[in-house]
Amino acid sequence: MALIDCKSLTLEELRFHLASMEVPAYRAAQIRSWLDRGVTNFDDMGNIPLKLRAELNKKFHISSVKIEKKLVSARDNTVKYLYALDDGENVESVLMEYHHGWSQCLSTQVGCKMGCSFCATGMDGYVRNLLASEMLAQIESAQSDHGVRVSSIVLMGMGEPLDNFDNVIRFLHLLGQPGGIQIGMRHVSLSTCGLVDKIYELMEYKLQLTLSVSLHAPNDNIRSQMMPINKRWPISELLKACSIYAKTTGRRISFEYAMVDGVNDSDECAMELAARLKGILCHVNLIPLNSVPKNKLRRSSDERLGSFKAILEKLGVNVTVRRTLGSDINASCGQLRRNKEKE
Numbered sequence: 216m217a218l219i220d221c222k223s224l225t226l227e228e229l230r231f232h233l234a235s236m237e238v239p240a241y242r243a244a245q246i247r248s249w250l251d252r253g254v255t256n257f258d259d260m261g262n263i264p265l266k267l268r269a270e271l272n273k274k275f276h277i278s279s280v281k282i283e284k285k286l287v288s289a290r291d292n293t294v295k296y297l298y299a300l301d302d303g304e305n306v307e308s309v310l311m312e313y314h315h316g317w318s319q320c321l322s323t324q325v326g327c328k329m330g331c332s333f334c335a336t337g338m339d340g341y342v343r344n345l346l347a348s349e350m351l352a353q354i355e356s357a358q359s360d361h362g363v364r365v366s367s368i369v370l371m372g373m374g375e376p377l378d379n380f381d382n383v384i385r386f387l388h389l390l391g392q393p394g395g396i397q398i399g400m401r402h403v404s405l406s407t408c409g410l411v412d413k414i415y416e417l418m419e420y421k422l423q424l425t426l427s428v429s430l431h432a433p434n435d436n437i438r439s440q441m442m443p444i445n446k447r448w449p450i451s452e453l454l455k456a457c458s459i460y461a462k463t464t465g466r467r468i469s470f471e472y473a474m475v476d477g478v479n480d481s482d483e484c485a486m487e488l489a490a491r492l493k494g495i496l497c498h499v500n501l502i503p504l505n506s507v508p509k510n511k512l513r514r515s516s517d518e519r520l521g522s523f524k525a526i527l528e529k530l531g532v533n534v535t536v537r538r539t540l541g542s543d544i545n546a547s548c549g550q551l552r553r554n555k556e557k558e
């Protein structure tokens with residue numbers, strides 16, 4: 216019989232499983248408390264009787280991540296981790312320092328099905344979804360290894376979070392549980408390449424997180440070349456969903472726009488983008504592309520970025536140029552894993 220992933224269970228679910236083993240309910244809180252402190256072995260849970268530890272070992276598994284590689288940027292303190300999961304698969308995570316504290320970018324899948332042309336993760340296909348516990352473990356590992364408290368997270372690492380919907384929702388629920396990591400929803404950004412049906416599903420939860428939509432183009436012609444998902448959900452349907460999402464949740468949408476030289480960075484693109492976003496409660500983040508080796512796409516010049524930004528501002532769009540962090544440590548997602556696979 217497959218072992219149950221203990222750390223992905225809520226306290227109530229853990230109580231339920233323990234009840235079926237005729238174990239008193241208060242043990243669930245004791246076990247959860249050990250899990251929240253990063254303990255990955257029932258045998259290390261001091262206040263749990265030896266006999267019960269043996270029974271727990273037969274029924275449950277505690278997921279963990281191990282640091283396989285750690286790179287620290289000499290430029291801006293950004294830290295990039297390559298984690299090994301229990302089955303030997305690898306995922307990446309990035310820890311970034313901002314004036315408001317440390318933010319961590321987490322992976323939600325091993326690989327990704329979405330195949331975006333500018334992304335190293337997408338080049339290698341999809342392997343599997345991450346469990347909620349494996350997302351929590353990325354934070355716990357970074358906090359204890361680097362000696363910092365992570366105060367905000369972005370689900371923007373390897374994988375498409377909304378393609379791993381149930382595990383991501385479970386992770387978000389566990390994130391705010393008393394005694395756990397306790398990061399509030401307003402400090403969470405969830406990124407999507409535009410799975411429209413899942414955006415509507417997420418809307419039903421009315422979470423106070425920031426929905427961050429990877430738009431990257433002002434029209435279907437350009438977007439379909441960069442992002443195959445656009446053929447399934449074209450821009451008009453995506454923006455309609457975003458508009459409804461923003462009105463329903465009261466939360467501003469964050470549109471991510473990677474500036475790619477000669478592809479999506481012309482003045483015409485800026486004007487078309489502004490027209491498209493009219494009336495949507497939103498903010499645009501312009502991102503200088505992190506170049507991926509083996510990929511001909513290059514970042515736009517600073518001059519192009521400046522001109523694009525100025526046009527959006529003039530046409531009434533809230534816009535920021537995102538700082539490029541960790542450019543000396545391959546901080547764009549998927550590159551460390553690619554190198555590892557090659558080794």
Ligand code: SF4
Pocket residue numbers: 327328329330331334335336337338372373374375408548
């Ligand atoms: S950019 Fe995101 S959605 Fe697109 S292939 Fe990469 S990981 Fe997947």
